[in-house]
Amino acid sequence: MRTATGWLGVCVAFLFFSVAAVAQRNPIASLKGVAVPQPAGLQQYVANQQTLVVLGKALFWDAQVGSDGRTACASCHFHAGADHRVTNEIAPPATSTTAVRPNTTLTIADFPFHAFTNPNDNGSGLIRDRHDIVGSAGIVKQTFVDITDGGVLDIGADGDLGLFSLGGLKVRQVTSRNAPTVINAVFNLRNFWDGRASNIFNAGTPFGPADARANVLVAAPGGLQPTSVRLDASSLASQAVGPPLNALEMSFDRRAWAHLGRKMLSLAPLARQTVAVNDSVLGPYANVDGTGLRSNVSYDALIRVAFQPAYWSSPAVVDSDGRVIADAGQPSRPGEFTQMAYNFGLFFGIAVQAYEATLVSDDTPADRFLAGDATALTTVQQQGLNEFRNGGSQCTQCHQGPELSAAGISTAATGNPADPRALGLFRIGVSAIEDDPGAAGVDAFGSPLFPAAPGGRATGAFKAPDLRNVELTGPYFHTGGAATLEQVLEFYARNGDVPAGGNLGPGIGNIRLNQQDRAEIVEFLKTLTDDRVRYERAPFDHPSLCVPIGYAENPPGVLTPDTSMSATSAADLWALVPAVGQNGNAVPLQTFSELLQGIGRDGSRAHTLQQACVP
Numbered sequence: 001m002r003t004a005t006g007w008l009g010v011c012v013a014f015l016f017f018s019v020a021a022v023a024q025r026n027p028i029a030s031l032k033g034v035a036v037p038q039p040a041g042l043q044q045y046v047a048n049q050q051t052l053v054v055l056g057k058a059l060f061w062d063a064q065v066g067s068d069g070r071t072a073c074a075s076c077h078f079h080a081g082a083d084h085r086v087t088n089e090i091a092p093p094a095t096s097t098t099a100v101r102p103n104t105t106l107t108i109a110d111f112p113f114h115a116f117t118n119p120n121d122n123g124s125g126l127i128r129d130r131h132d133i134v135g136s137a138g139i140v141k142q143t144f145v146d147i148t149d150g151g152v153l154d155i156g157a158d159g160d161l162g163l164f165s166l167g168g169l170k171v172r173q174v175t176s177r178n179a180p181t182v183i184n185a186v187f188n189l190r191n192f193w194d195g196r197a198s199n200i201f202n203a204g205t206p207f208g209p210a211d212a213r214a215n216v217l218v219a220a221p222g223g224l225q226p227t228s229v230r231l232d233a234s235s236l237a238s239q240a241v242g243p244p245l246n247a248l249e250m251s252f253d254r255r256a257w258a259h260l261g262r263k264m265l266s267l268a269p270l271a272r273q274t275v276a277v278n279d280s281v282l283g284p285y286a287n288v289d290g291t292g293l294r295s296n297v298s299y300d301a302l303i304r305v306a307f308q309p310a311y312w313s314s315p316a317v318v319d320s321d322g323r324v325i326a327d328a329g330q331p332s333r334p335g336e337f338t339q340m341a342y343n344f345g346l347f348f349g350i351a352v353q354a355y356e357a358t359l360v361s362d363d364t365p366a367d368r369f370l371a372g373d374a375t376a377l378t379t380v381q382q383q384g385l386n387e388f389r390n391g392g393s394q395c396t397q398c399h400q401g402p403e404l405s406a407a408g409i410s411t412a413a414t415g416n417p418a419d420p421r422a423l424g425l426f427r428i429g430v431s432a433i434e435d436d437p438g439a440a441g442v443d444a445f446g447s448p449l450f451p452a453a454p455g456g457r458a459t460g461a462f463k464a465p466d467l468r469n470v471e472l473t474g475p476y477f478h479t480g481g482a483a484t485l486e487q488v489l490e491f492y493a494r495n496g497d498v499p500a501g502g503n504l505g506p507g508i509g510n511i512r513l514n515q516q517d518r519a520e521i522v523e524f525l526k527t528l529t530d531d532r533v534r535y536e537r538a539p540f541d542h543p544s545l546c547v548p549i550g551y552a553e554n555p556p557g558v559l560t561p562d563t564s565m566s567a568t569s570a571a572d573l574w575a576l577v578p579a580v581g582q583n584g585n586a587v588p589l590q591t592f593s594e595l596l597q598g599i600g601r602d603g604s605r606a607h608t609l610q611q612a613c614v615p
Helices: 017-025 049-061 235-240 257-265 299-306 344-356 365-370 379-390 485-493 515-526 592-597
Strands: 114-116 126-129 143-146 155-157 216-220 223-227 324-326 545-551 572-577
Touching (some): 049 299, 049 344, 257 299, 257 344, 365 379, 379 515, 485 515
Antiparallel strands (some): 143 155, 216 223
């Protein structure tokens, strides 16, 4: 899901006075003690919160969710909540129909994507002007046909090769935006880079009230009743239900929640993945003699404990439109579903949201300092903090409050939801508007994401992200076009990369950062790393996962078919992300620049993606 890491986001001075005034009211602050938002009325759906988190963590990490049986939500969010791969991770801009060469491996020399003869002057000559995106490898393109009960691979139909093919074989499609971290995402008012994940969850799509359909069936005295869901404070749930049915990220095209529900209810959770016996959430359920969870722990059983019976207890069999075709029984033919399978989008979204709400990173040196511990930062780091919030950097125009984002639940100006800037979405000149419309895009029903945004203010606007753990979540920006924090500060010092054609918001050009300022801010940004994240200690521990890391070419341009998938699909190379329990790793996570340079392959870093695995 590199949809929507690049977590330096938008530290710029290009806002109207009203947004600047919000920054004055919301200076940066510690996240310690800030309550995690809880949806009002959740008890209407949820019966057991603890089991809900167990279900959510299992679903988030389970590779069986993908139509290929090999792609989990975590496949794009396994490293400090973000992605950490460098091969077959390049896509053309969102609006382009021109292919890029698949299976390319990024190197340190590829960054930054916009390089100038004078790095401090965006009007100087261009050394490099690359419009590609560092996204995330998703699914091989196919059209959904059906599922097989007990089978991890969906039945799909091949079509044309599309943009993502090499040597006559299909390869994994790559997303057109860089994957954001899921850590602290619970504090975002809206999620995805373009803000399309509504704060109101509708149980089926990311678009909240814009999706007017009744997406669930509720057991009532008169039988199953189609019902609309409108759960507030649930942008994470809205985000969670996007990728599993997305034809580029995790799903064969046209799969529905009922299909995914019937499939997952027939499978053992995490069946081919290792779960540490001391996993902070899944450990008590782990199969100590093999993979996955204990044999008596099924998705069916977890849902029955976690959710209210009205959403799963009916014995009826329904079709894909929710019409009852038998008052009782078990689905035996294609297109037949239980109520539980039909309502799987509700269960998936709320459960994954509950799990992600535990991924709160608030014990950084900066958080301790801002909470009153004067010894938590060195003198240089304090100078960087002062420059970040008080100097010519203008960073706090967009990174403010305890969320370090103008898009946070306490910082966004929710009284004006039609204006993306009021919700923390801005234009900073990372890319040309014609490459990606950002918040000016449309939803699944063809309606603008921000229909009443005045003066085209949604065009080219992207969400200001939280900066915690930014040291670990490169590459940066929604394009992934910068590899290091130093390159990001260079970008801001020259006031953006694409200054012409309306690509900059109002007031851009006021940033003043000399070399010392930039170095001090980088040192401050490194104090935003939580050691629990750095070492994957609870709650940031997780099951094992095999992630695809490109393809073997022998000779160049010639790939090996994956006959287990289809005659036209190429066989992936795979790397292991090992399971880790609540005590974490002995060594820290590798940074993106270290990955590009090969630092840590001696075992001094985690997630170097060197150990092969079979998915």
